[in-house]
Amino acid sequence: MYNTEITQASNFVKGVDTAFLVIMGISFVFLLGLTAVMLYFIYRYNRKRHPKPIQIEGSTRLEIVWTVIPLVLVMVMFYYGWAGWKPMGKPPKDAMEVTVIGRMWNFIFEYENGRKTDTLYLPKDQAVKLNLVALDVIHSVYIPAFRVKQDMVPGKDNTFMWFIPQREGTFELYCTEYCGLNHSYMFNYVKVMESEAFNTWYSDTTAVAASAEIESATAAGRRIMQSIGCFACHSLDGSKLVGPTFKGLYGSERTVTSGGSKKVVTADDEYIRKAIFEPDAELVEGFGRGLMLSYRGQLSEDDILLIIEYLKTVQ
Amino acid sequence: MQESQSAIQASYLRTPGRFKGFLGWVTSTDHKRIGLLYLYSIATMFFVGMLLGLAMKLELVAPGKTLMEARDYNATFTVHGVIMIFMVVIPGLPAVFGNFLLPLMIGARDVAFPRINLLSWYFYVAGVVLILIALLFGPGTPDTGWTFYAPYSFKTGTNMLPAIFGAFILGFSSILTGLNFIVTIHRMRAPGMGWMKLPMFAWTLYGTAWIQLLATPVVGITLVLVALERLFGIGVFDPALGGDPILYQHLFWIYSHPAVYIMILPAMGAVSEIIPTFAQKQLFGYKALILSTMAIAFVGYLVWGHHMFTAGMSGTAQYAFSLLTFLVAIPSAIKVFNWISTMYKGSINMQTPFYWAASFIFVFMIGGFSGLVLGSLATNIHVHDTGFVVAHFHYIVFGGVGYSFMAAIHYWFPKIYGRMYDSHWANIGWILFFVGFVSLYTPMFWLGMKGMPRRYYDYLPEFHGANILSTFGSWILAMGFIVIVFNLIRAARSGPPVGPNPWNGKTMEWMVPSPPPVENFEEIPVVGENDGPYNYE
Ligand SMILES: [Cu+2]
Numbered sequence: 031m032y033n034t035e036i037t038q039a040s041n042f043v044k045g046v047d048t049a050f051l052v053i054m055g056i057s058f059v060f061l062l063g064l065t066a067v068m069l070y071f072i073y074r075y076n077r078k079r080h081p082k083p084i085q086i087e088g089s090t091r092l093e094i095v096w097t098v099i100p101l102v103l104v105m106v107m108f109y110y111g112w113a114g115w116k117p118m119g120k121p122p123k124d125a126m127e128v129t130v131i132g133r134m135w136n137f138i139f140e141y142e143n144g145r146k147t148d149t150l151y152l153p154k155d156q157a158v159k160l161n162l163v164a165l166d167v168i169h170s171v172y173i174p175a176f177r178v179k180q181d182m183v184p185g186k187d188n189t190f191m192w193f194i195p196q197r198e199g200t201f202e203l204y205c206t207e208y209c210g211l212n213h214s215y216m217f218n219y220v221k222v223m224e225s226e227a228f229n230t231w232y233s234d235t236t237a238v239a240a241s242a243e244i245e246s247a248t249a250a251g252r253r254i255m256q257s258i259g260c261f262a263c264h265s266l267d268g269s270k271l272v273g274p275t276f277k278g279l280y281g282s283e284r285t286v287t288s289g290g291s292k293k294v295v296t297a298d299d300e301y302i303r304k305a306i307f308e309p310d311a312e313l314v315e316g317f318g319r320g321l322m323l324s325y326r327g328q329l330s331e332d333d334i335l336l337i338i339e340y341l342k343t344v345q
Numbered sequence: 346m347q348e349s350q351s352a353i354q355a356s357y358l359r360t361p362g363r364f365k366g367f368l369g370w371v372t373s374t375d376h377k378r379i380g381l382l383y384l385y386s387i388a389t390m391f392f393v394g395m396l397l398g399l400a401m402k403l404e405l406v407a408p409g410k411t412l413m414e415a416r417d418y419n420a421t422f423t424v425h426g427v428i429m430i431f432m433v434v435i436p437g438l439p440a441v442f443g444n445f446l447l448p449l450m451i452g453a454r455d456v457a458f459p460r461i462n463l464l465s466w467y468f469y470v471a472g473v474v475l476i477l478i479a480l481l482f483g484p485g486t487p488d489t490g491w492t493f494y495a496p497y498s499f500k501t502g503t504n505m506l507p508a509i510f511g512a513f514i515l516g517f518s519s520i521l522t523g524l525n526f527i528v529t530i531h532r533m534r535a536p537g538m539g540w541m542k543l544p545m546f547a548w549t550l551y552g553t554a555w556i557q558l559l560a561t562p563v564v565g566i567t568l569v570l571v572a573l574e575r576l577f578g579i580g581v582f583d584p585a586l587g588g589d590p591i592l593y594q595h596l597f598w599i600y601s602h603p604a605v606y607i608m609i610l611p612a613m614g615a616v617s618e619i620i621p622t623f624a625q626k627q628l629f630g631y632k633a634l635i636l637s638t639m640a641i642a643f644v645g646y647l648v649w650g651h652h653m654f655t656a657g658m659s660g661t662a663q664y665a666f667s668l669l670t671f672l673v674a675i676p677s678a679i680k681v682f683n684w685i686s687t688m689y690k691g692s693i694n695m696q697t698p699f700y701w702a703a704s705f706i707f708v709f710m711i712g713g714f715s716g717l718v719l720g721s722l723a724t725n726i727h728v729h730d731t732g733f734v735v736a737h738f739h740y741i742v743f744g745g746v747g748y749s750f751m752a753a754i755h756y757w758f759p760k761i762y763g764r765m766y767d768s769h770w771a772n773i774g775w776i777l778f779f780v781g782f783v784s785l786y787t788p789m790f791w792l793g794m795k796g797m798p799r800r801y802y803d804y805l806p807e808f809h810g811a812n813i814l815s816t817f818g819s820w821i822l823a824m825g826f827i828v829i830v831f832n833l834i835r836a837a838r839s840g841p842p843v844g845p846n847p848w849n850g851k852t853m854e855w856m857v858p859s860p861p862p863v864e865n866f867e868e869i870p871v872v873g874e875n876d877g878p879y880n881y882e
Binding site: 061076179186 | 415419488490494585590625627630631632657664667668671672674675679681682683685686689690692693694706710711714715717720722724725726731794798799800801881
């Protein structure tokens, strides 16, 4: 069922797949065996062939046999399941740490040097510890190829998962805890690279700066919003998603509720800054409280300026 | 024939009480009429749930939008889950067949508290109506999934409160039924019917009744806390208010895991009646089956944590729950061995109920074995919250309870209506249902192992093929269901009348006319030294 030829994608694949093989192997033998016996009985003791039943009350010896044998077998299964799972709770000390921030409906990966991406770049053969932070509701990080999964629970910031990627390539990372409207779009990619390639990518802040310089302010604004996931809730084409559309937003008149009373304000720079940092302070009419969370700490003042530049162009 | 016709005229189906027609039914405290009230209401709800399920499968036939928007899809699986779990399978066999048969099987004229019995049906209807109101009116259809996980269930702007209140009332209906059955079994057995002469179905109702009585209040409390939190922000579950969402999961599963056993025990009980009758042979290992029933009811309380292996429990809790989960597999295995051994050297009469019972054993085994994959820690991490889990619990809950329900309705149909169905069409319905079922759910095992999460409105192209097969299966299954239902409805109206005991069963419901008269037994029977529920000598 699983290919054992190629190097396994992570250090946990072997333990988990062995448990699968043991459990499913035993199960298949029993399923086929019992089904065959049952079909045989149905055939052999059909009324046509066996008109007179022979009464048997039961057999204590058999009851003991078929209690003890399954008991032993399930203990074997339990053991393999436990053995494959045990190491998942013990990250090595030298693991590289990455913080995963989940919110409705995207993940952001934050590296120790401050880099933020929407694809999880990882070096091959290096232990990685993902610190999981959920901002709004429960999400769950699942990388099927690595056989790892862990829920991220808001308010519990010490949850983590770890693994050693062992194969280069691109793998899917899904949210597996139902989290509302766009749950099924909450997935990102994991890119595992040779450690040199990774190091170049990781340390090459100049490359980013350089590209940022050639990149226009509006393109940068769009890139930031794309990578942090604003478009999960805001459309650019006038359609209403979870939040209001960005189309024609900048400079328009907005009806908002603030402190319980309604007022009309113009969507200028300050309005947008406040909408991003204190979303609930001025609620746009027709939208609920608590859906958009503050991006304070996640976006810098510079980022906001770039976003505003971009929003001006969406008319 | 003449005699059977007059049995129908003289039965509970016809005899007028104070009111006639519809009113006569909804005011009747006759356990048989209440059983049928449940049958009709549950069948209706099942039909609605099935339509929603078909809509979901149709949506998933291709990636991207096929039929509906993500919002509608999320509401659809929520409503499908709520209907199927709370309104169909939890009341399921106990409410329909338990009500109808328990007094007959133990030689009693009714349950211990007939009025409370009727009341519990009213609670059921009230709960259903409230939940339907939540779905059709107000700010939006609930979209949290049937698990109502915090804190999402506090964030969503949809109509949660009436739905929660409805589920709460349904819980009361369940508790009252459980209470009634316990007292009935303790106090109302016919003279001479010792505990060791109780039919297996009655034994499983007894086990189930205790779970209903002891576990349901936990979900009641949980739902009240959710309501208080939504209304007053008391901060028990919502981390934004200082609460703990994991606490919610614990409380939820402390009820909802035993609930699985509420559903499955009577299903096992019905099968334990049907196999001996059609093999004309004593139930193999009667005492072992009783012991395993009680073991499941008891250990079933202690395994809820296996729903939360990825939620971040402590390591010790994880492997304790895993170990207990493996233990609960043993009594289920014992049951399978005993059922198959009952067929050994029997004289098997291949009739529709037996087809259903045998295929029950098959799908139940698949459900059980996939449960081992989920009970094991390492493999659980990989397949938790994927299509694998969905396949597993449909094999157990729909495969187990559904097949057993079908077996039971085809077995006791002549007793309930005094008429026989066309077994040719019944078998065609069975094979369609079986083929559809297997092709609907088996691909989901594969999808889950490949990593497709559950509750996904949209998916990557690599998952397409298996999803097509699954959708296709759902259509075959629906066809089978329609054939079965039409066949039964026709038979209930105009099938040929049958005598009291068409299958030569030995339990006491077969001793009275079909359909039974209002007071069941003219004279309360006395169970002799050598009489027993499976005495085929
Ligand atoms: Cu999520």
